[in-house]
Amino acid sequence: MKILALDLITAIWLYTLWTVLFLGLPYKSFSSSYHHHWHSRIVSAFARTLLVVTVGTFTLSAFHLFSWLTLVVLYTTFLLGVWYYPQRSRAREKLTIFVQGLLFLFLDILDQGLPTEQIFKSFSVIYQQYKKRLLMIISVQTINSPQRKLKILALTVILSFTLLLRFEHPLLEMRLTTPDSYQNLLLTQQFLAGDWEQIRHQVQYLPVFSAITALMSLLASVDAMQVFRFLQPLFGFLLVLSVGYSLQTLTQKNIVAWVGMFSLGAYLFTWSPEISQQLPLWYQQVLGTLIGSLNFSLVRQWATGDEEIAAMFLVLSLACFTKVYIRKLRPTAVLDTCCCLAMVAMAAPVLLILALIGIVGVMGGRILGLAAVAISWLLLALLFAFSPEKFDFLRVFLITLPVGLSLLIGLVFLFISWLLFPVLRRNSEIVCLILLFCLAFNFLLPPPAKINYLEHEIAARKSLEIRTRFPLKRWIIVAPPEQLAQNYRAGWHEDLAKFVKQYLTEVTFDDFQFPYEVPDLFVFVEKQPLAINPLNLHLAIANSILSDPTYFYYRSLAGRTSLEFEALKLCELYQKHNSGASIYYEDDQLRICHFEL
Structure with a gap:
């Protein structure tokens, strides 16, 4: 909740x-x-x-x-231009009055502090005005x-x-x-x-x-x-x-x-x-x-x-x-x-x-x-x-x-x-x-949607949690490709299949350390691999798709299950020889292994 x-x-x-x-x-x-x-x-x-x-x-x-500043300038300039064009003759006078009002308000705030009561009264007046308009529209209809x-x-x-x-x-x-x-x-x-x-x-x-x-x-x-x-x-x-x-x-x-x-x-x-x-x-x-x-x-x-x-x-x-x-x-x-x-x-x-x-x-x-x-x-x-x-x-x-x-x-x-x-x-x-x-x-009426999710819900939630809890660019997530889109800019991403292929044999050595220049490494391992079904059962899947590594490792159930099993094995082997290994999160669907490098 x-x-x-x-x-x-x-x-x-x-x-x-x-x-x-x-x-x-x-x-x-x-x-x-x-x-x-x-x-x-x-x-x-x-x-x-x-x-x-x-x-x-x-x-x-x-x-x-x-950037935020350039967007605000662009948007404000556009609206000012739209407002200025139809009333060019009186625009300078109105703009002068508006700037003077802002200046006097700023001086009042410096002299007396922020007038919170006046602000609440102004919002109350605006609310009452719109309420009257709405009631008038309802009464007409x-x-x-x-x-x-x-x-x-x-x-x-x-x-x-x-x-x-x-x-x-x-x-x-x-x-x-x-x-x-x-x-x-x-x-x-x-x-x-x-x-x-x-x-x-x-x-x-x-x-x-x-x-x-x-x-x-x-x-x-x-x-x-x-x-x-x-x-x-x-x-x-x-x-x-x-x-x-x-x-x-x-x-x-x-x-x-x-x-x-x-x-x-x-x-x-x-x-x-x-x-x-x-x-x-x-x-x-x-x-x-x-x-x-x-x-x-x-x-x-x-x-x-x-x-x-x-x-x-x-x-x-x-x-x-x-x-x-x-x-x-x-x-x-x-x-x-x-x-x-x-x-x-x-x-x-x-x-x-x-x-x-x-x-x-x-x-x-x-x-x-x-x-x-x-x-x-x-x-x-x-x-x-x-x-x-x-x-x-x-x-x-x-x-x-x-x-x-x-x-x-x-x-x-x-x-x-x-x-x-x-x-x-x-x-x-x-x-x-x-x-x-x-x-x-x-x-x-449509039946309940059959959604081929590409990740577990908890994976998306924990990814956001890591982005908010850990410093920018000071961590790396090893996970399927979907995590790249979520963590771009905030941290680094390594493809799980490449990670397993590269380090599965090397973690058996006692002195092995992951060669990443960040203090925190997170490996997302699915305990229940997602089964992703083809969207259209009436069409055969092309050979080019079947041979694609993304399909083999992440879209086919057999390939994904094999990959997740090897990833779990890799993490357990690394935990045996390194004291900085821990479980960041675990439930029936997902385990997130945390390695301090």
């Missing part, structure tokens, strides 16, 4: 800071925007701010200037009609499923769930360490998610592992909201937006029945690839990456482009669309194919644009599933296919409710929504 409470405090602090930096302050700064609706202003401010900060992070890292009550209930159900699915695992588990997550975490650590050259050689596209995680880790003063762990589900939640916003903008129907949000938020795309062996072989391969990817994408709902960020800004770009035809909103809409497309181009440029299809379709009508994007998304994913080797560049369409399917489900729902309108009239959408809920609750 103590660990959970600390994790909750960390999560609340991160989400509060995120809301202030990327939603609250930008929304206030862009308050002069011509957008009529508050949610459009939020999307506009969010897209522009995230683009500027992300590009700034890449630029600062490339010039080795990435009357909920007397049965239809409105049903809509509020439906929205509550949708958001509950969305939040529960995305935040349950990250709050309870510190370890990450996919190999891509560990790779992105390593990139985050390299951003923080200033290793821009290492980043350039490892990635094909710009690592947007890792850059955002690195800047949040600096600004929040929280360990990168914790920030990464909590930002992943946040972007999964934002993706669901983006799908809802885009569907509402393209169809002008709130319930259609809720249907798209529910299909992605509750994730109605898993499939458990076996594929019939009577089907043609190519058909089995396509279905196997498609079903395996959709089932695995359940995990990606809280383990998001660059692909999900690109998909989010893709659907937002379509919504922003629809406002180009309103003359008053045209400059703002063009700028917002370009910002969204720039984020797509950085994170997953192949998705610009869908952006082009969608923009051309929207020119012929909003529904046409929605249909073109949803159908093209599915077709491109099927094309990759048909020949993964030939169309490898289309892989991102299969990874993000749940987003396209949620758009398609919203489109189908709109068509069915239109067909039933002559019979049910105004109740057609509500009746269809209730039927969808009944169908989903009985047949479509």
